[in-house]
Amino acid sequence: MKRYLLILLTGLIIFGSVFFASAQEIELNFLGWSYGVETVRDNIAKFEAKYPNIKVNFTDVSWFDYHDIAVARFLGNTSTDVMYGSDHWLQEWAAAGWLVPLEDYFTKFVEYKKESAPYAIEGMTYNNKLYGLPYYADMVVFLYNKEMIKKAGFENPPKNLSELIEQAKVMKEKGICEYPLALCIGKQEGQSIEIFTSIVYSFKNGNMFDEKLNPLFQKDSGVYEALKFLYDAKNTYKILDPASLIWGEIDLVKSFGAGNHAFTFINKYNLAELNNPGVSKLAGQFSIALFPGETRSCVGFVRFYCMTKMGVNRGKDVVDAIGKFINYFGGKVDGQYNVVRRWSLEKGLGFAQLPLYNDPEVISAINQWGNVEVEEEQAKFARAKQGMTPFYGTWDIFMREQINKALLKDVSIEDALSASTKYWNELKKKYGM
Amino acid sequence: MKDIFLSLEVLFRPRGIRRRDVSLVIMKKKIGNMTGYIMILPVVAIISVFTIYPLFYAIKTSLYEILLARPFLRPYVGYGNYLEVIKSYYFFKSLLNSLVYAAMCVFMVTVVGLGVSLLLNCRYKITNVLRIIIVVPWAIPFVVSGVMWKWIFNSSYGAFNGLLYSLGITDAYVSWLGHPLYAKICLAIAHAWKEIPFAAILFLAVLQTIPRELYDAVRVDGGTSWMAFKYVTLPLIKPVLLVVVIWETVIGFTMFDLVYVMTGGGPGDSTSLISWYTYAETFKFLNLGKGAALSILLALIVLAMIIIYLKVIRVEQVY
Numbered sequence: 001m002k003r004y005l006l007i008l009l010t011g012l013i014i015f016g017s018v019f020f021a022s023a024q025e026i027e028l029n030f031l032g033w034s035y036g037v038e039t040v041r042d043n044i045a046k047f048e049a050k051y052p053n054i055k056v057n058f059t060d061v062s063w064f065d066y067h068d069i070a071v072a073r074f075l076g077n078t079s080t081d082v083m084y085g086s087d088h089w090l091q092e093w094a095a096a097g098w099l100v101p102l103e104d105y106f107t108k109f110v111e112y113k114k115e116s117a118p119y120a121i122e123g124m125t126y127n128n129k130l131y132g133l134p135y136y137a138d139m140v141v142f143l144y145n146k147e148m149i150k151k152a153g154f155e156n157p158p159k160n161l162s163e164l165i166e167q168a169k170v171m172k173e174k175g176i177c178e179y180p181l182a183l184c185i186g187k188q189e190g191q192s193i194e195i196f197t198s199i200v201y202s203f204k205n206g207n208m209f210d211e212k213l214n215p216l217f218q219k220d221s222g223v224y225e226a227l228k229f230l231y232d233a234k235n236t237y238k239i240l241d242p243a244s245l246i247w248g249e250i251d252l253v254k255s256f257g258a259g260n261h262a263f264t265f266i267n268k269y270n271l272a273e274l275n276n277p278g279v280s281k282l283a284g285q286f287s288i289a290l291f292p293g294e295t296r297s298c299v300g301f302v303r304f305y306c307m308t309k310m311g312v313n314r315g316k317d318v319v320d321a322i323g324k325f326i327n328y329f330g331g332k333v334d335g336q337y338n339v340v341r342r343w344s345l346e347k348g349l350g351f352a353q354l355p356l357y358n359d360p361e362v363i364s365a366i367n368q369w370g371n372v373e374v375e376e377e378q379a380k381f382a383r384a385k386q387g388m389t390p391f392y393g394t395w396d397i398f399m400r401e402q403i404n405k406a407l408l409k410d411v412s413i414e415d416a417l418s419a420s421t422k423y424w425n426e427l428k429k430k431y432g433m
Numbered sequence: 434m435k436d437i438f439l440s441l442e443v444l445f446r447p448r449g450i451r452r453r454d455v456s457l458v459i460m461k462k463k464i465g466n467m468t469g470y471i472m473i474l475p476v477v478a479i480i481s482v483f484t485i486y487p488l489f490y491a492i493k494t495s496l497y498e499i500l501l502a503r504p505f506l507r508p509y510v511g512y513g514n515y516l517e518v519i520k521s522y523y524f525f526k527s528l529l530n531s532l533v534y535a536a537m538c539v540f541m542v543t544v545v546g547l548g549v550s551l552l553l554n555c556r557y558k559i560t561n562v563l564r565i566i567i568v569v570p571w572a573i574p575f576v577v578s579g580v581m582w583k584w585i586f587n588s589s590y591g592a593f594n595g596l597l598y599s600l601g602i603t604d605a606y607v608s609w610l611g612h613p614l615y616a617k618i619c620l621a622i623a624h625a626w627k628e629i630p631f632a633a634i635l636f637l638a639v640l641q642t643i644p645r646e647l648y649d650a651v652r653v654d655g656g657t658s659w660m661a662f663k664y665v666t667l668p669l670i671k672p673v674l675l676v677v678v679i680w681e682t683v684i685g686f687t688m689f690d691l692v693y694v695m696t697g698g699g700p701g702d703s704t705s706l707i708s709w710y711t712y713a714e715t716f717k718f719l720n721l722g723k724g725a726a727l728s729i730l731l732a733l734i735v736l737a738m739i740i741i742y743l744k745v746i747r748v749e750q751v752y
Contacts, residue, residue: 067717093502095503187700245611245700246608255588393717394720408703410703
C-alpha cells in the first residue's frame with residue numbers, strides 16, 4: 001500500500017512540476033532580418049539557458065522585404081513581440097502605434113544613453129523617448145582596393161570626389177577594371193538613401209533638409225551636387241557600374257570582393273567579410289579610408305531591438321520577458337555588452353556602445369580586417385540622417401526611384417529633385433507638419 | 434405555380450393512393466426544393482467571406498484617406514483617391530509598362546509555345562520523354578523561377594553573361610537587369626520560360642485532334658508544309674490560340690511576382706508594372722486608401738479584358 005502511495009505521490013509531484021513549469025513558460029516571437037542567422041540562434045540558445053522559462057521563436061526574413069513584411073505583420077496582427085528596427089522606419093512605426101517606447105516600461109534602459117554614440121541615440125528616439133537598444137550601429141564608409149590603386153600608379157586613396165573620378169578614369173584607361181566605382185543603390189535596397197545622403201554630407205553645403213524640415217534640393221545644394229556626381233560617374237565618365245542601380249548590398253559585396261571594382265561606399269562591417277581569407281580570395285586587398293569629400297562626413301546609422309504594441313498587449317509577464325531579451329541582446333549582462341561585443345568580434349559589426357572602443361580584444365579584432373584609427377576618425381564625422389519623420393520611409397522609396405531615373409536619363413537632375421521636393425511637401429502637408 | 438401543379442396532382446391522383454401518401458410527396462418535393470439551396474450554402478458562405486466581403490471592404494477603403502503612419506485620422510475623400518491615382522506620376526507610365534510587358538509575353542509564349550507543340554506532335558521516339566520534361570518549368574512557382582533567372586542574368590557571375598562571353602558574342606559582362614530595355618526583355622523571357630509549357634500543352638491537345646487525312650489531302654493537292662499549317666492547322670487551333678493569347682494577356686498584365694523578385698520595378702521605373710504600384714502604395718507608401726483604389730482600377734481593367742475575351746470566344750464558337 002505504501003509503495004502505491006509513494007508512486008502516486010511521485011507521479012503527482014512530476015505532473016505538478018511539469019504542469020507548473022509549462023504554465024510559467026513564456027514564448028516570445030522575435031522578428032529579424034537574415035543576417036548571421038546561426039549567431040542569432042546561438043545567442044538565443046544562450047539567452048534561453050539563462051532564462052529557462054522564456055522560449056524565443058525567431059523568424060528571419062530578407063532585408064529587402066523586411067519593412068513590407070513587418071508592416072504586413074502589424075496590420076495582420078501576426079504575433080510579434082520584439083523585433084529589429086531601424087532609424088529610418090522608427091518614426092513611421094512609432095507614429096502608427098506599432099512600437100512602444102522602451103523607457104515607459106524599463107526606466108533603467110535610459111542609463112544606457114550615457115554610454116552610447118549620440119547619432120545612435122538620435123536614431124532610436126521618437127518624441128524624446130527611447131524606443132530601442134542597439135543591435136549594431138555603423139557608418140557608410142569608403143572602401144578601396146589597394147592593389148588596383150597601386151597598379152594605377154597612385155600612392156594614396158582619393159581624398160575628394162574629384163580625385164576619385166581622376167583615379168577611376170586612369171584605372172579604366174589602363175584596363176584595370178571596367179567600372180572602378182560600384183554602389184548598391186537599387187530601388188529595393190534600404191541602404192540606398194544612406195549611401196546617397198553620405199555623398200550629400202561630403203559636400204560643404206551638404207544638408208538634406210533645414211531645421212524646419214524643408215528640402216534643400218536647389219541647384220547649388222549638396223543634394224544637387226551629389227546627384228550630379230553620380231550622374232557624371234555613370235553617364236559622362238562611365239566609371240560607375242550600371243548594375244549599381246539594381247544591386248543590393250550582397251550583390252555589391254560579391255562583385256567588389258571578386259576584384260571587379262576599386263571603390264565603393266558601403267556599410268563598414270562588410271570590410272570584415274571582404275578581408276576574411278575564408279570567404280574572399282582577395283582578402284587583404286581591401287582597405288578603409290576617410291570618406292572622400294570636402295567635409296569627410298558620412299551617415300552614421302543604427303539598427304536596434306524594439307518592443308511592439310502587440311507584445312505589450314500580451315500582458316505584464318511578456319513585457320518583463322521582452323525587457324530581459326532586449327537587455328540581454330542590446331544592453332549589459334554581468335557588466336558586459338556580451339552580444340554586441342560578440343557581433344563586433346565575429347562579424348565586424350559596428351557598435352554604439354562607446355566603452356567597447358577601449359576593449360583591447362575588440363581593437364585587435366577590428367585591426368585584423370580594418371583600421372581602428374581610421375574608423376574612430378570617421379566616426380567623428382558621422383552624422384545622423386536628417387528629415388526623420390513618420391513619412392520619411394514613404395518619401396525614401398520615392399526618392400530612390402527619382403535618383404534611379406535621373407541616372408538613367410529618364411528625367412533631368414533638376415526634374416528628379418523638383419519631383420522629390422514636391423512629394424516631400426505633399427507628405428508634410430498630409431501629416432500636418 | 435408549383436402549388437397549382439401539386440393541387441392538380443391531388444385532384445387527379447389514381448384511386449388507391451391515400452391522402453397521407455400525397456402529403457409525403459408534397460413534403461418530399463418541398464425538401465427537394467430546399468436541398469439545392471442547402472447544398473450551395475457552404476459555397477455561398479465561403480465566397481461571401483473570402484470574396485464578396487473583402488471586395489466591398491476594399492471599395493469602402495478606397496473612399497477614405499488612410500495613411501497607416503497617421504492612424505487616428507481617416508477622412509472620407511469619396512473618389513479623391515481614384516483621382517489622385519489617375520493623376521499620379523506613375524499611373525500612365527505603369528499602365529504602358531504593363532501593356533508592353535503583356536504584349537512581349539503574349540508574343541513569346543504564343544509563338545514559341547506553338548512551335549514547341551508542333552515539334553512534340555511529331556512522331557519521334559523522344560517526344561514522349563520531351564512531353565514530360567517540357568512541363569517542368571510550369572510546375573515551378575513564379576517566385577522560384579524569378580530568383581533563378583535573376584542569377585542567370587546577373588552582371589558579375591550570371592550564366593547568360595558567361596555563355597555570351599565564352600562564345601565571343603560580348604567582350605564584357607553586361608548588366609542586363611540594370612538597363613531599362615534589357616530589364617523588360619529579361620522579365621519577359623523569364624515569364625515566357627514559365628508559361629510556354631502551358632501554351633504548348635494546350636496547343637498539343639488540339640493538334641492531336643486534327644485528322645491526318647486533312648494533311649494528306651494537302652499533300653495530294655501538291656501543297657507545302659507552310660500551306661498545310663496555314664490552311665489546316667491554323668484555322669483549327671484558332672479557338673485555343675485565342676484562349677492562350679487572352680489568358681497570357683491577363684497574366685502578363687497583372688504580373689507581380691517576377692517583378693518583385695527580379696527587378697523590384699527598377700531600374701528607375703522601367704519595370705514598374707501597375708500591379709507593383711498597387712503593392713507599393715499599400716506596403717511601401719503605407720497609403721491603404723490609394724492602394725485599394727488602385728487595386729479596384731486594376732480589377733476593372735482586368736474585368737474589361739475578360740469581357741472582351743468572352744465575347745471573342747463566343748464569336749469563334751459560332752464560326
